[in-house]
Amino acid sequence: MAMMPVTDSMFLLGESREHPLHVGGLQLFQRPEGAGPDFVGNLHRELLSEVDIRSLFRRRPRGIGTVGPLAWANDDDIDLEYHVRLSALPAPGQVRQLLELVSRLHGSLLDRHRPLWEAHLIDGLSENRFAVYTKVHHALVDGVSALRLLQKSLSEDPDERDMRPPWSPRMRTDAAAPPRGREGPPLSGIANAFGAVRDVISLAPAVVRYANQVFQEQSATLPFEAPKSMFNVPITGARRFAAQGWPMDRIRAVGVAAGATVNDVMLAMCAGALREYMIELGALPDKPLVAAVPISLRSDSDGEAGGNAVGLILCTLATDVEDPVDRLTAISESMRRGKQFYSGMSQLQITALSAIPFAPLAVALVPGAQKLTPPAFNLLISNVPGPKRPLYWNGARMEGVYPVSIPYEGQALNITVTSYDGSLEFGLTGCRRTVPHLQRLLTHLETSLAAMEKELV
Incomplete structure (x- = not known):
């Protein structure tokens, strides 16, 4: 039995029927040339034949006394037929029907x-395609580690056929490996402990710096400056999902013209779309x-580790600004200040300070909060x-990969994007009751990008 890090256990402790806390992904594939009608069925049978399962995908939560799930236990008799399922849309299935199915599953x-x-x-699916939807609890993986696992299960070689799924390793490496954090000589563990103590001691000045920024400097976007909006209300467990990709060349060209990053332009696309939608x-x-x-x-040395390792920047979306270029400038400057604030801090310090704006999400679970x-x-x-x-x-060629993420109580809409093969893939996940006509945001995303292109490119 292994204890969970606090950053992982909070996703289990805060979950309820109205607040599922798993992350997901939708991948769209083109069947290989000459594939018969049983191609997907055969893939399913092959997946069920895999008996070697990564330890990460054998973990199930275990309670400690009456506290709740704070530890992991290994499931040595995993039922793959339960976890790996085969579904079908009425042929010829359209993307709209696929998104409706994913909405229900999520x-x-x-x-x-x-x-x-x-x-x-x-x-x-129409046009000789099929899809794969996966979901994993956020206590097991964050978005970065989930995407890394997916990528390692795919190949750049279209002729390679011995590709295993993310839950099955090529070799039995994880079963014999020591638990994460115990690798290396004994002195390395002592050094890590001293490093953690040093980070905790130096956290106090970082908190003072944070408070000083809140009450005096006002040099960054700060917690509790956000207005009440249609998204900041109680939510239900039902979901709506919409997805679409945009050429990276278009987004990059806007960024070059404006002196902004691809991430800044992505945020500006979202800001413009949200402004028009609202x-x-x-x-x-x-x-x-x-x-x-x-x-x-995360660093490259983290490999395939699960768990969560994220910080948080609060960024204005400048939705009160009508001009799309001025809006992009405000967003870019806000992100620059946020990154500058964390400059020189350790991972522990960034994680601790990032927890401050997340606190209201826990408070929001209290009725009436x-x-x-x-x-x-x-x-x-x-x-x-x-x-x-x-x-x-x-x-089978992967044509698109779309993140399916988590709306929280008081946070009825989540937008997650990922890059793939020259495209920026948007996944919009919302509370089905609270965020009406979610698919309209896709149209507004295109309008927002086109408006910036018109003035800059």
Whole structure:
């Protein structure tokens, strides 16, 4: 039995029927040339034949006394037929029907008596395509580690056929490996402990710096400056999902012309889309919306480790600004200040300070708290870097990969994007009741990008 880090256990402790806390992904594949009608069915049978499962995908939560799930237990008798499922759309299935199915699948809770993941192969799509939807509890992985696992299960070679799924390693390496954090000679553990103590001691000046910024300097976007909005209300467990990709060349060209990063332009696309969407509904606040933008604290040496390692920057979306270029400038400057604030801090310090604006999400689970506490931010917008080249799964070309993320209580909309093969792939996940006509945001994203191109490119 292994104890969970606090950053992982909070995703289990805070979960309820109205608040599923798993992350997901939708991949769209083109069948290889000459593939027969049983191609997807055969893939499913092959997946069920895999008996070597990574330890990460054998973990199920275990309670300690009456406290709740604070430890991991290994499931040595995993039922793959439960976890790996085959579905089909009425042929010829359209993308709209696929997104409706993913919306329903994403709204159901994972079974805590089993390892916390599912994979769904979805057949019947038009144009000789099929899809894979996976969901894994956020206590097991964050978006970066999930994408890394996916990438390692695919190949750049379209002729390679011995590709295993993310939950099955090529070799039995993880079973014999020591638990993470115990590798290396004994002295390395002592050094790590001293490093952690040093970080905790130096956290106090960082908190003082944070407070000074809140009350005096006002030099960055700060918690509780966000206005109340249509997204900052109680939510249900039902989900709506919409997805689309945009050419990276278009986004990069705007960034070069404006002296902004790709991430800045992505945020400006979201800001413009949200502005138009809320104007349509008569719900645009006078004050600008504030986005929480996660930043990965993982390094390349982290490999395939699970768990969570993220910090948080609060960024104005300047939705009160009509001009798209001025809006982009404000967003770019806000992100620059946020990154500068964390400069020189350790991972522990960044994680600790990032927890401050997340505190209202925990408070929001208390009935009636939404009316008493202002939102620390209005929505989460994440950007997870993905593969730069086309990838294949047993000969099937992956055409798109779309993140399916988590709306929180008081945070009815989540926007997560990832890059893939020259495209920026947007995944929009919202509370089905609270965020009406979610797919309209896709149209507004295109309008927002085109408006910036018109003035800059």
